[in-house]
Amino acid sequence: MSGLENVIAAETRLSDVDGERGRLVIAGHDVEAIAGRLPFEAAAALLLGENPERFAIDLGAARRKAFEALPALGDALDRAEAMDALRAATGHLSSHATRAEVIAAIAVHAGAWASLQAGRAPRPPDPEAGHAADLLAMIRGRPAAADEVAALDAYLVTVIDHGMNASTFAARVVASTGSDLVSAIVAAIGALKGPLHGGAPGPVLDMLDGIGTATNAEAWIEQALARKQRIMGMGHRIYRVRDPRAAVLERTIMRLQPTPRLELARAVERCAEQILAKRHPDRPLKANVEFYTAVLLEALQIPRGLFTGVFGVARSAGWCAHVAEHAATGRLIRPASRYIGPSPVPNEAGARG
Numbered sequence: 102m103s104g105l106e107n108v109i110a111a112e113t114r115l116s117d118v119d120g121e122r123g124r125l126v127i128a129g130h131d132v133e134a135i136a137g138r139l140p141f142e143a144a145a146a147l148l149l150g151e152n153p154e155r156f157a158i159d160l161g162a163a164r165r166k167a168f169e170a171l172p173a174l175g176d177a178l179d180r181a182e183a184m185d186a187l188r189a190a191t192g193h194l195s196s197h198a199t200r201a202e203v204i205a206a207i208a209v210h211a212g213a214w215a216s217l218q219a220g221r222a223p224r225p226p227d228p229e230a231g232h233a234a235d236l237l238a239m240i241r242g243r244p245a246a247a248d249e250v251a252a253l254d255a256y257l258v259t260v261i262d263h264g265m266n267a268s269t270f271a272a273r274v275v276a277s278t279g280s281d282l283v284s285a286i287v288a289a290i291g292a293l294k295g296p297l298h299g300g301a302p303g304p305v306l307d308m309l310d311g312i313g314t315a316t317n318a319e320a321w322i323e324q325a326l327a328r329k330q331r332i333m334g335m336g337h338r339i340y341r342v343r344d345p346r347a348a349v350l351e352r353t354i355m356r357l358q359p360t361p362r363l364e365l366a367r368a369v370e371r372c373a374e375q376i377l378a379k380r381h382p383d384r385p386l387k388a389n390v391e392f393y394t395a396v397l398l399e400a401l402q403i404p405r406g407l408f409t410g411v412f413g414v415a416r417s418a419g420w421c422a423h424v425a426e427h428a429a430t431g432r433l434i435r436p437a438s439r440y441i442g443p444s445p446v447p448n449e450a451g452a453r454g
């Protein structure tokens with residue numbers, strides 16, 4: 102109850118998560134039908150109801166504008182944690198920023214943060230490039246191969262929107278008060294940072310590092326659970342089957358250079374699933390999107406500290422679409438609470454008055 106499970110908080114045309122069947126529909130398409138087939142900007146345009154060609158041009162121009170504004174961010178991007186940097190940098194945007202400007206800025210800020218962390222000057226964006234290609238070049242400081250760009254594009258589309266997740270709900274709550282888009286996106290970034298939402302993929306890699314080889318998986322997982330730790334990348338509030346996005350990302354990794362990480366990840370997933378099934382026979386706990394996000398983003402040489410930030414780059418399109426959808430209802434989100442505190446002392450108010 103305290104997690105609002107099964108509460109319908111909005112009607113949306115943007116995405117639908119079927120947790121029993123493991124199906125994700127984004128703007129009328131199964132995720133498998135668009136991930137790896139549409140570039141990020143086209144999927145974003147679908148969600149935003151924009152013309153895809155026009156939106157791609159606007160996004161490229163907005164990346165250049167965001168790069169030119171980097172000096173005005175002060176020390177916002179110097180924060181050691183990428184999500185702190187993205188939250189601070191996004192907060193610098195004008196409250197009149199357009200949706201393309203917000204989505205572009207988060208990508209440029211992510212690339213600039215990675216460059217600064219690596220001791221490089223931020224690489225200027227290429228307004229003519231695709232969003233995924235430009236993002237990867239800005240993060241790595243050099244252009245990436247076509248198969249890597251395709252893999253990042255597939256990732257960005259896979260996670261672009263996902264029903265009433267915590268960060269999207271946070272954005273909609275802010276939008277419902279009549280506040281501006283940038284304020285809603287700053288709130289969403291704050292929600293995404295948490296390890297129970299978008300912050301899991303870095304810890305998933307830490308886990309794979311800690312396990313090392315498949316033969317260690319069982320002992321490592323049992324020990325972690327004995328310490329009351331959660332197994333990152335496993336379990337989901339809505340899915341009772343394997344998260345369909347895990348399969349999309351697993352297939353995407355298979356199209357890249359073979360990596361031993363994939364074999365290790367599969368072995369750890371199998372082991373974790375079996376152990377969790379024994380402990381929670383009534384509550385299926387299977388791999389979620391973050392499990393293979395970790396393996397994919399590592400294969401793309403994206404720094405571990407930026408995994409959640411790259412998730413935010415993708416999800417920013419969904420957030421913007423939800424903000425517009427909710428704002429159009431004009432309805433304040435204001436749930437009720439049940440008071441469980443102490444009762445006032447009889448006649449206290451009268452005595453004071």
Ligand code: COA
Nearest residue numbers: 296297298301331332333334335336337338381389390391
């Ligand atoms: N590892 C170990 N145990 C887990 C678990 C995990 N990853 N996920 C859930 N559980 C256990 C809980 O401890 C709880 O056990 P209990 O009933 O004995 O107390 C039970 O399963 C039910 O969990 P609950 O907290 O009610 O589920 P939820 O819907 O609130 O949790 C998540 C959803 C995603 C927050 C949860 O599965 C989790 O923390 N996963 C790891 C973090 C992660 O990968 N996040 C990314 C999500 S996309």
